[in-house]
Amino acid sequence: MSSAAVQTPPPFTVDDYLARARRVVAAASERGLSGVLVTPGPDLVWLTGYQPTAITERLTVLVLAPDQEPTLVVPTLERPDAEAAEGVRGMKVVDWADATDPYLVAAPLLRPDGRYGISDSAWALHLLGLQKGLPGTAYESLTEGLPMMRAVKGPDELARLTAAGAAADAAYGEIVKVRFAGRRETEVAANLAGLLRHFGHEQVDFTVVGSGPNGANPHHEAGDRLIQPGDAVVLDFGGLMFGYGSDTTRTVCVGEPTQAIRDVHEIVRLAQEAGVAAVRPGATCQDIDRAARAVITDAGYGDAFIHRTGHGIGVTTHEPPYMVEGEEQPLVPGMCFSVEPGIYLSGRFGVRIEDIVTVTQTGGVRLNNTDHGLALVE
């Protein structure tokens, strides 16, 4: 098993980060927001490169607003760590000490009558603190206010997602060679995690191995079940490489599949194909869901496709845009997301097929390119 030489992309610079901050401020203004409040998590990583050791009850928040310097509010004792982050080098830092009120430190950075976008995953504790300290302010989640803040990837980000996708494909190329029958799901999951790392992932986020009836629970991870000959096995795996995500699913069969597994797999394959084929600039997110879902519904399995068709991917493996009924966001070149229809037959088996797709000027291009047929494993 060779490990393809992957070139490490050059790190993001302080100018890269400041350019992102400027784009966010412009988008916020256009949306009628007074600014944006970013708490630790993927939004902050994307805007500054800073990730606190732990996300705790201590307030850390980046305030972005027009006509003021990007300002990071941090606990005093985390200031040195924050200042070591590349993006923070170009920003103002203010700190607050334990036993003082962090919202008093943040308040002067906000307009008392302002309306702000705030990170989805900001703690309720902090939102309530801001609402109490500045009763005239209003808030909306960034998913609502600026859902596409991180959705359109630059070429520097796309290069990382492409590398992550290729590594996940390489992992799939090897996992189909290992023995499945008679081994526990957790053992195959451990193989998958090792392969993702071997092919360059610095972080493994999930390695779903759903064999037989376990495959019918789309959120099953991997358990003690011994994989049986004849099982359909859903393999859904991904993590981070160069800070960007991979996420791909294939369903394999241990030895000879039943006709039912073959038929259901083929329906899902066609649904996934239809979802990807629908990708083009100007199509809406729900169009992708509808295209994939129609195939499954027409085949009589509509009730068995119990989740949305896809989700965005970037510095996380799970983010806007969501390919779901009701999401009318138009697709824009540079967006990257999963197309992952599935059919789940309770007590029997499940099938899911997933690729990451990026929107180009003319259509959709897969970042996962392993075979979509039903692979037979031992």
Added chain:
Amino acid sequence: MSSAAVQTPPPFTVDDYLARARRVVAAASERGLSGVLVTPGPDLVWLTGYQPTAITERLTVLVLAPDQEPTLVVPTLERPDAEAAEGVRGMKVVDWADATDPYLVAAPLLRPDGRYGISDSAWALHLLGLQKGLPGTAYESLTEGLPMMRAVKGPDELARLTAAGAAADAAYGEIVKVRFAGRRETEVAANLAGLLRHFGHEQVDFTVVGSGPNGANPHHEAGDRLIQPGDAVVLDFGGLMFGYGSDTTRTVCVGEPTQAIRDVHEIVRLAQEAGVAAVRPGATCQDIDRAARAVITDAGYGDAFIHRTGHGIGVTTHEPPYMVEGEEQPLVPGMCFSVEPGIYLSGRFGVRIEDIVTVTQTGGVRLNNTDHGLALVE
């Protein structure tokens, strides 16, 4: 190196969980709250044993209120996982499907004019969704509304914390035997992590190795620095064992300490001693901070003690109650928290000493019992 045989405590039962839920409802009513909303994280683990595979933008919330059955709202595709949790077996479960509005599912469980406590770490996204869907409701963070919800540990919890503390002590007993000089902080940190696991931790949360000047940054974890002869080295480590936390700190010296290191270490030792000595039912949290801080301030190092004296511990390693100026919560038998004063001399070194202490009917008892003197390592 022997691994003391530790008996696995019996698992919590559905009745244990339901008893906790009843206590929470009673405490909420007493506090004038209409109920409590608990999202995934430690509060939910404590109340149900349920921890979703990932905490995502999909709403999962446990609604506890008087005169209604505890009800868990979950995404449809996570329902099987949720129902597998011991505590959830005794509760009602309602689910919502992708592309439907989860707040519409949650709303009938709330009083339109109610005031609810909500998990500190609930996503702002969800709080804003509830505020929008039910504009007459009000919210406060559980830290504000029911800060002591998980603070008083039952005997079943204390047994787990005691085991975790003893395991951390055993790890310390071994780490002082390894070589420090000439090795990187990260190597010693890896030794520490291995020892915590060896002695029974299922999860390692942090292994701080702050050598020389790195010890002066209380949030330094461990880096590439080669540890030098003469360095003071802060070792702060912990994780989870049987689902409950450990967290202890000792500062060691590589070879012969300078008089400055000896003096500062002795001040911190006395401060920690004073903090622990102040623990008794009815004393307030800030009394503990004041007792420890007074020793350091009197010795002229007040400015160098830049964090609060302690934090609670339970199903997390970092939770209320906080031993900090302004926190007037009285101590109650069964509370468990850290007492961890420190002195941080920028560019030179840092010293911190930390034990977990539990409040008894008459005073405080340490759950960490390794020597508090300045250990000399090689």
